Ligand SMILES: Nc1ncnc2c1ncn2[C@@H]1O[C@H](COP(=O)(O)OP(=O)(O)O)[C@@H](O)[C@H]1O
């Protein structure tokens with residue numbers, strides 16, 4: 001708790017002042033995409049699933065053309081589909097000692113941008129709208145485009161060389177889709193993507209393993225799918241086997257491996273591809289703890305070598321400790337891009353708020369909690385940071401429509417980290433008689449207790465007569481209280497004494 | 501297999517460095533051309549290795565722990581040879597001498613073709629998980645199906661040659677060289693159609709059913725169990741329409757190359773289209789042109805559709 005609340009606190013110190021974080025720009029976002037960043041994926045080799053038409057590829061600025069007179073397209077696919085630089089040297093000649101970019105300072109060096117996605121959207125056409133047989137293809141054309149599903153909406157992402165970026169979001173928010181688009185496995189419906197250097201995408205470990213073959217054969221097959229030449233695999237084979245710790249089973253059929261062993265071998269192969277850019281989906285969640293530690297150590301090693309890593313994980317702690325930056329997706333939109341501590345806090349709020357919805361979503365309820373404001377006195381200037389002992393007024397604005405209960409009852413919860421209710425304030429017995437229109441309900445706390453952290457408000461509306469719930473709304477707005485204690489949420493009086 | 505390895509890459513697969521796909525890496529704007537060429541060669545080599553590994557995987561998985569299975573797959577056509585010889589030559593009296601050899605000289609290449617195309621058709625779908633999770637040159641999937649069939653074909657052909665030699669028939673001669681251009685046309689056509697159907701089948705899953713039916717009918721459009729002369733007698737100057745089917749041309753050329761009817765042809769219907777070579781070479785040229793055109797179409801369709809494979813699967 002202490003640790004979470006300190007992360008919470010750090011973020012709360014910058015006034016959250018009632019805004020929804022509109023994807024604040026990340027560290028290198030100021031970088032102008034120059035030269036190599038503006039490469040054209042349409043020129044990729046046809047033998048790989050290169051999206052043939054990313055619309056509107058940006059023209060490279062003059063002076064950044066390579067000698068061939070085209071934007072450099074070599075590495076976004078050229079390298080990854082087998083560009084075996086002999087000896088496994090990354091094609092992109094990554095300087096291994098690049099200081100990891102933390103701020104936008106190095107943004108003007110052209111090769112600093114490794115992953116660039118601009119306005120990336122991905123629409124999945126629902127099966128009912130899609131011809132799935134040749135017969136249909138010719139009989140029925142162009143049905144209504146109704147139920148299409150946007151898995152990514154207008155995502156802009158720029159990742160600089162050497163950054164370690166966590167990608168987080170609820171299930172189904174589009175994380176895997178984004179990785180696949182960046183890896184060139186899926187074609188974006190609109191927008192452009194360019195990636196520099198050899199990519200290894202760990203979307204699933206051991207994808208393509210064949211259970212009927214021995215571990216040895218599978219290592220060769222898998223590595224060759226990932227673009228390694230026979231010579232390279234011969235050279236790396238022992239190292240792969242050692243990493244997987246499966247030497248005793250390497251000549252057994254993979255179907256006799258346990259799922260952990262399977263994954264271990266998959267990871268061992270994938271990390272030996274020697275990527276410049278590593279895209280990792282939630283693969284680290286599998287395997288035992290020792291294996292996870294090993295994976296993380298490998299990722300940390302890659303990080304230290306200045307490689308670029310984008311990884312999906314549900315472990316927000318991991319993002320806080322390992323990443324320079326976090327991207328938060330919600331329903332396909334990038335809602336936050338920046339400091340890991342702030343992003344994870346935002347995400348915890350979002351995830352925590354999910355089960356707290358009332359019987360009717362507040363937008364459609366007859367009484368709609370429209371907004372919440374914090375101030376010292378009712379109607380006073382909005383303020384986000386308070387000291388213990390100060391006065392706090394929480395003002396809830398209600399939009400009451402026709403058909404609302406005559407008497408309503410309000411519960412206002414002040415919630416902390418992980419949606420823990422800190423205290424609750426309710427309207428006087430009997431409720432409030434409100435007619436249609438706008439109303440503001442003020443809850444005043446004369447003296448704030450000795451709290452530390454940032455807190456949000458959850459408003460629960462019910463019918464004062466029947467007690468039936470009307471709606472619940474959890475507001476994103478935060479206010480902070482900066483108590484004096486170093487750790488913990490609350491200051492309490494106590495004494496410590498040795499006995500016996 | 502060596503067949504396959506020497507065949508040119510499908511059109512559009514860049515072998516030589518082209519400016520678009522072999523640009524220098526970031527921060528290496530002045531990469532010298534020899535390095536480009538080297539890298540491009542390395543890429544091409546890696547692809548062929550991948551293809552070889554996939555073919556080897558298919559062979560290993562199919563014949564794992566059963567050398568007998570492998571021997572059987574070679575002996576199988578020879579058993580057919582015996583059965584068909586009995587049925588057609590002795591029971592039905594088709595009038596084609598050494599019917600078994602006649603049949604096999606056409607049937608082996610047809611089987612290779614139809615086996616390739618129908619397994620290539622399902623190749624992408626069968627590897628759905630791989631396609632959705634790993635980025636690699638997807639064309640290797642249908643191509644490995646072709647390679648797998650090609651390996652079988654070559655071994656079966658070898659067995660057929662042995663049988664012919666053991667029976668004391670004529671085999672070695674200049675006409676045997678015809679299998680080189682015929683094989684080249686066959687592989688081009690097979691690759692073309694394989695790419696086409698494998699791509700179509702991802703989105704339109706009934707492609708494989710339609711293909712099965714089509715192959716069944718197509719079988720009879722090649723003079724394998726009947727004499728080519730039968731067609732000539734019926735179609736006269738329209739025979740060229742029949743020969744627009746590249747597989748028919750390939751089949752008759754293989755027959756010309758391998759099959760020796762022996763001295764006594766009792767029948768007025770010629771079994772072979774022509775006793776010279778030009779006839780075959782001319783028609784092979786046409787069939788080759790058709791195959792290359794289809795290869796272009798197949799490659800184009802594959803390239804266009806492959807971007808959506810991961811989504812459609
Ligand atoms: N091939 C597909 N066809 C249709 N919908 C898809 C496809 N792939 C993913 N989706 C949908 O896109 C959304 C985002 O999926 P995904 O990126 O896998 O989410 P996450 O990885 O964040 O859990 C999900 O709602 C999923 O159902």
Ligand SMILES: [Mg+2]
Pocket residue numbers: 175176177281282
């Ligand atoms: Mg996912």
